Amino acid sequence: MDIKNKYVTIKTNINGAPKESNFEIKVENVSFIIESEDVVVKNLFVSIDPYQINRMKSQSSSQGTISFATAITPGESIDSYGVGRVLFSHRPDFKKGDLVAGLLTWGEYSIVKEGSLLNKLDPIMGFPLSYHVGVLGFSGLTAYGGFFQVCKPKPGEKVFVSAASGSVGHLVGQYAKLLGCYVVGSAGSQEKVNFLKERLGFDDAFNYKQETDLKSALKRCFPQGIDVYFDNVGGRMLEAAVANMNSFGRVAVCGVISEYTNATTRAAPEMLDIIYKRITIKGFLAADFMNVYAEFLSKTVEYLKSGKLKTIEDVSLGVESIPSAFIGLFNGENIGKKIVKVADE
Amino acid sequence: MDIKNKYVTIKTNINGAPKESNFEIKVENVSFIIESEDVVVKNLFVSIDPYQINRMKSQSSSQGTISFATAITPGESIDSYGVGRVLFSHRPDFKKGDLVAGLLTWGEYSIVKEGSLLNKLDPIMGFPLSYHVGVLGFSGLTAYGGFFQVCKPKPGEKVFVSAASGSVGHLVGQYAKLLGCYVVGSAGSQEKVNFLKERLGFDDAFNYKQETDLKSALKRCFPQGIDVYFDNVGGRMLEAAVANMNSFGRVAVCGVISEYTNATTRAAPEMLDIIYKRITIKGFLAADFMNVYAEFLSKTVEYLKSGKLKTIEDVSLGVESIPSAFIGLFNGENIGKKIVKVADE
Incomplete structure (x- = not known):
């Protein structure tokens, strides 16, 4: 044939x-x-x-x-x-x-x-x-598994998501809000920032292209520090997040889009921060989360049906x-x- | 008075x-x-x-x-x-x-x-x-807690220790050998390399100052890749270890002596490795291990008395x-x- x-x-x-x-x-x-x-x-x-x-x-x-x-x-x-x-x-x-x-x-x-x-x-x-x-495929599973399994978040924790209006980021931020976290996202335009705050209920958001100093931007958004960073971009953003992290903070490295097309953009986080603050940085792939697939699907379907989650x-x-x-x-x-x-x- | x-x-x-x-x-x-x-x-x-x-x-x-x-x-x-x-x-x-x-x-x-x-x-x-x-103070507790609690090693795993002849490194390598791991250390002189191999029973060791390419050195010492890296130095060594790491590898960051006196020496490990190989990088302090202090002390005393551990x-x-x-x-x-x-x- x-x-x-x-x-x-x-x-x-x-x-x-x-x-x-x-x-x-x-x-x-x-x-x-x-x-x-x-x-x-x-x-x-x-x-x-x-x-x-x-x-x-x-x-x-x-x-x-x-x-x-x-x-x-x-x-x-x-x-x-x-x-x-x-x-x-x-x-x-x-x-x-x-x-x-x-x-x-x-x-x-x-x-x-x-x-x-x-x-x-x-x-x-x-x-x-x-x-x-x-949302019901790998993007959703990546967001759900990466956030709950890798970040191990607790209600009330302070969560930062980069590329927050992207396929995975926009779901991570909402899962975090549903858990009861304080959530800030970064994105690359004012339109996206508005979208995160007004449509998706992020507590705050900023346009990284408008910031001269990412460390200061995160300090402004997280006066009490970051507990969880869901990283989609790597590079300078990862460095700035580590600098603003609290003790026992966790970084889930989902993607590093700022490094994909430029091998010379490489995150060099301050290792003294990582040691003294006992920070964990962990990479992951969605395929690792098949053990929570059923849970992911049932919860996500429920959230979507009830309107608590938007995609x-x-x-x-x-x-x-x-x-x-x-x-x-x-x-x-x-x-x-x-x-x-x-x-x- | x-x-x-x-x-x-x-x-x-x-x-x-x-x-x-x-x-x-x-x-x-x-x-x-x-x-x-x-x-x-x-x-x-x-x-x-x-x-x-x-x-x-x-x-x-x-x-x-x-x-x-x-x-x-x-x-x-x-x-x-x-x-x-x-x-x-x-x-x-x-x-x-x-x-x-x-x-x-x-x-x-x-x-x-x-x-x-x-x-x-x-x-x-x-x-x-x-x-x-x-060995019975914080250096020992750092080695014991960092290795067993942070690295979570299994017998047979491949373990790399940098600054391996130092206060913590020389103990980590021996704890790893006692668990049944394959252990390689790096140090800064031939005398130290001999000491690690001949006196402490490391499987292999190399003088990092004699290596033009740390990635190649680690590839030579770990043809099957690294499962656990106990990092005392940071910088280029951390990058090389990540490049040679196996899937689900763990890096315990104990110290980064190569970065302490030079703020421009900063490890920038390949984040794609960290993602695709699901590597965990985790900083720690000995003070976090007070919960295993009694276990550390009794085991270490026993190893010292039986001659299985040298300090x-x-x-x-x-x-x-x-x-x-x-x-x-x-x-x-x-x-x-x-x-x-x-x-x-």
Whole structure:
């Protein structure tokens, strides 16, 4: 059986900030064997995440040694979390028409190999399908697991979230408010700051681009110090947060977008602070939190239904929009979860 | 009652590497009231520790904001852990002639205020008194608590210790060997490397001054990666250790001697490693481990008596030797625990 698939790929490895010219849209004819265990999925929504840039770097670059991030080969399709509908399957666990969520591709169709992440999706919840790419998918699990499992927050603690209007940050801040924490977020525009304070109920927020000294900004927002820092940006912000941290403070390192496209931007927090204040800095991946997945899903669905949790999506349309959607992440163009809608249901 | 006390002080704050000219030996006549609750102690052994440099910095220096380290005022006496004998006390819990361990001073006598750390010492163990300043004092507790409580090691794990021939490092490596770990240490001379391998049973050791690339050195010593890094130095060594760390690796930050005297030497570990490998970096202080003090003491005494644990002391004589003993720490002059013997018993 043959299908014509339009997909996004990189022309060469990307070591700095991504540009339109780094990407191309290719069309391929995919043949597959009827008897195979592959599941062919028509992609509906795909997730656009900053971490993908780390997979696009050349292995000889200084950051290319991160062998844990599976490299993307120029010319080949790029896998990504997404939601789709089964177009063809011989496997008993998936049949044509099933809604699925899992590791799809930045393209019109995905051929999902046996053993690769793919789950049938139960759409009974009455939420938009796109929620399963964001708030009910890995972005949500990252926020929930990273905040509750890594930060181990207590009600009343002071929580700082950077990139707070992003896919993960906007959820972390709300989870923290629901727990009873004092929450401040940083973002890159006045619009985002207003959004955090007025729409999402953050106690405070600031535009880091307007601050000459991040340490002073955090001191102003946290006169009693920071207990928990959920880090999405790294670099100078991480240094400033450590400087303002209280004893036994915790830093959960979810992402370091300020360092992804510039290997010379490297956080060098004051180690004396880390020692004397007994600070913990811990990296994590959402995949580590499968043990709390059921809890995450039930609580998050409950919060969404009751209106206690809001999620914001920033949706572009069509495979052709994927490169600009991705590039926009590094320019702070999105508010909330960035998603590309590939096709109507 | 009056005593004439010779003691060490700093002339001014010290922001770089300490020099002899930064210190002076002063003699004071101390009067104290017979009825007071002060305990007058004749100092026998005092501990010489690198962290004291952080208390000598001016508060306006970039590292001077570490308000958690109580500042030392130029001209005044410098408190330090030590062992001594009670010369005078009105308190029921201490009487003349009692051996004590606690917060004494870099001088001939200490006037210990009520509420300050002071414990009667039980010398029945048959160990040299100096052991209570080192292996059975805070150096030992730092090594034991930092390794077992912060690193949470498992038998068979690969453990790296920097400044491995120092007061804490030489104990950490042996605790790790006793647990059944593979242990490699770094030190600053071939003599120290030999000492670690031949005297203390480290599996391997290297002289960091002979290495052009610390990452390569650690890759050579840890072909299977590092699970636990007990950090005494910070800076480039911490970066190299993180680069060679396995998934779920742990870094216990005990000290960062390479950063103490040079605020521009700052560790900037690759955050992508920290995220993808889910590394934890955690600072700590020995004072956090009082809950395991009894366990530490009984195990360490048992190991020492059975010869399974060796401790090395590097002892200088007399109050006048304190400045050079302290300065020597930053030049790598000591092997093992640096102690100054102030007086004979």
